Amino acid sequence: MAPRTIKVDALVVGGGIAGMQSALDLADQGYQVALVEKQPSIGGKMIELSKVFPTLDCCSCITTPKMSAVAHNSNIQLFTYCDIQSVDKQGDGRFVAQVIQKPRYVDIETCTACRQCEYACPIDLPHPFDQNLGVHRAIYVPFSTAVPQKALIDIDNCILCGKCERVCPVGCVDFTQQPEELAIEATAIVLATGFEITPTDAKAEYGGGKLLNVVNALTVERLLAPTGPYGHVLRPSDGKEPDSIAYIQCAGSRDKSLGVEYCSRICCMYAIKQSMLISGALPLADIAIYYMDIRTFGKGYDQFYQTAKAMGVQFIKGKVAKITEDENQNPIVRVELIDEGSQVVERQHDMVVLSVGMVSKYDPRTIYDVNVAGDGFVDTPLTNVSPCVTSRPGVFVSGSAAGPMDIVDSIVMAGAAAAEAAAYIQATGPNGHGGGRSIAAGEEKELAHA
Numbered sequence: 001m002a003p004r005t006i007k008v009d010a011l012v013v014g015g016g017i018a019g020m021q022s023a024l025d026l027a028d029q030g031y032q033v034a035l036v037e038k039q040p041s042i043g044g045k046m047i048e049l050s051k052v053f054p055t056l057d058c059c060s061c062i063t064t065p066k067m068s069a070v071a072h073n074s075n076i077q078l079f080t081y082c083d084i085q086s087v088d089k090q091g092d093g094r095f096v097a098q099v100i101q102k103p104r105y106v107d108i109e110t111c112t113a114c115r116q117c118e119y120a121c122p123i124d125l126p127h128p129f130d131q132n133l134g135v136h137r138a139i140y141v142p143f144s145t146a147v148p149q150k151a152l153i154d155i156d157n158c159i160l161c162g163k164c165e166r167v168c169p170v171g172c173v174d175f176t177q178q179p180e181e182l183a184i185e186a187t188a189i190v191l192a193t194g195f196e197i198t199p200t201d202a203k204a205e206y207g208g209g210k211l212l213n214v215v216n217a218l219t220v221e222r223l224l225a226p227t228g229p230y231g232h233v234l235r236p237s238d239g240k241e242p243d244s245i246a247y248i249q250c251a252g253s254r255d256k257s258l259g260v261e262y263c264s265r266i267c268c269m270y271a272i273k274q275s276m277l278i279s280g281a282l283p284l285a286d287i288a289i290y291y292m293d294i295r296t297f298g299k300g301y302d303q304f305y306q307t308a309k310a311m312g313v314q315f316i317k318g319k320v321a322k323i324t325e326d327e328n329q330n331p332i333v334r335v336e337l338i339d340e341g342s343q344v345v346e347r348q349h350d351m352v353v354l355s356v357g358m359v360s361k362y363d364p365r366t367i368y369d370v371n372v373a374g375d376g377f378v379d380t381p382l383t384n385v386s387p388c389v390t391s392r393p394g395v396f397v398s399g400s401a402a403g404p405m406d407i408v409d410s411i412v413m414a415g416a417a418a419a420e421a422a423a424y425i426q427a428t429g430p431n432g433h434g435g436g437r438s439i440a441a442g443e444e445k446e447l448a449h450a
Ligand SMILES: Cc1cc2nc3c(=O)[nH]c(=O)nc-3n(C[C@H](O)[C@H](O)[C@H](O)COP(=O)(O)OP(=O)(O)OC[C@H]3O[C@@H](n4cnc5c(N)ncnc54)[C@H](O)[C@@H]3O)c2cc1C
Pocket: 013, 014, 015, 016, 017, 018, 019, 036, 037, 038, 039, 042, 043, 044, 045, 046, 049, 051, 052, 053, 054, 082, 083, 084, 192, 193, 194, 195, 196, 197, 217, 218, 221, 266, 270, 273, 362, 398, 399, 400, 401, 405, 406, 407, 408, 410
């Protein structure tokens, strides 16, 4: 059977904050947009965060309305749980992307996310959204504010007991669902595939991921989030409230041994943010941040750093060489104290947080034929005046797919990528002849009246 064909002006790949913003900016100018996300929900990393620096606004409260705006914009067609297999150029100069939408084994037209299926399902699985600290069922809604708010089945771990099917009040469980092939035609493409964190087990000197009370900063975001797994900051080994917490800066950046030589730009700020939030959650806890330099480059960021110091967070200049643990699984940090005559000391903490960096996990070269820079992120040639123009005409990059950046910069770049894509669509048009954007549904009538 021929794949279902969707014709749009722009294809946005990735539904994190950058992809959502690019899609909304294009859609608000009247362009038809297809937003394709590989996960079952849009939201990206931002929806996992607790609060944002430097305002300490609730992350979910900012991200959820954006997710909703994407879902309800009549110029945006949202395709989640999809893999883009190939992208070719047609004779008219437009791109055509072959996409596979994976089966959710739940009919998303009828599912109301009532969660009766979740309550009936007997299988518990580690929940990646909560950094595996909590669990989800084999049939589950991805998280409480997921968009689309629909269930799916992890078929690899389902025992096919049929309990979900029996309790579903609208009969939407469908074990016979097959992958669906889609062909998306678009004049321009915006790549917003984001980043991954440096793996926690990457550095053998820091325990190689084996020390239970050495966690990464994304885990702490979930511990601090109101929707988090415990609703409280507890250390993983024994569920104890930690009295002494240490942050290790540059635990996945500026480190040749990891192949990540660049600064990830966000880690100083998120460590400062988390230390302030922990001070609120655990007022008696001692918090130390071991650092090489503190980089607080953005608007209001340095004041944020000064506030953390005034709140009693200890900033200790020294690169941590090694982390081990004692018999009670308390991490022991070996560090050279630069400001104290470079003496090497060992200090015990209840929990250690690795300030992991941002790395690129997605290589777009085969599918999109764009160049990738030495750091693994999408290359934006320096000869270009725009930071979102890639090596391939018609393909633009948005947000952290181009390199480490925070939310503010991702949003700024998303707007710029949308503007570049709009200019390209105007110049080449839906038929490749300068025809501009396609006419939105319902707009024909308005134009006829004008
Ligand atoms: C611990 C931590 C704390 C942070 N705290 C803050 C903070 O307080 N303030 C701040 O400004 N910044 C913070 N950040 C940075 C912030 O998370 C990023 O700036 C932001 O998430 C970048 O958004 P993005 O859309 O570019 O990428 P992402 O959030 O990574 O989104 C990319 C999306 O693309 C999808 N995708 C990837 N590959 C494909 C593909 N091939 N096909 C389809 N879809 C794909 C992904 O599933 C994802 O949904 C923090 C980061 C970390 C790690």
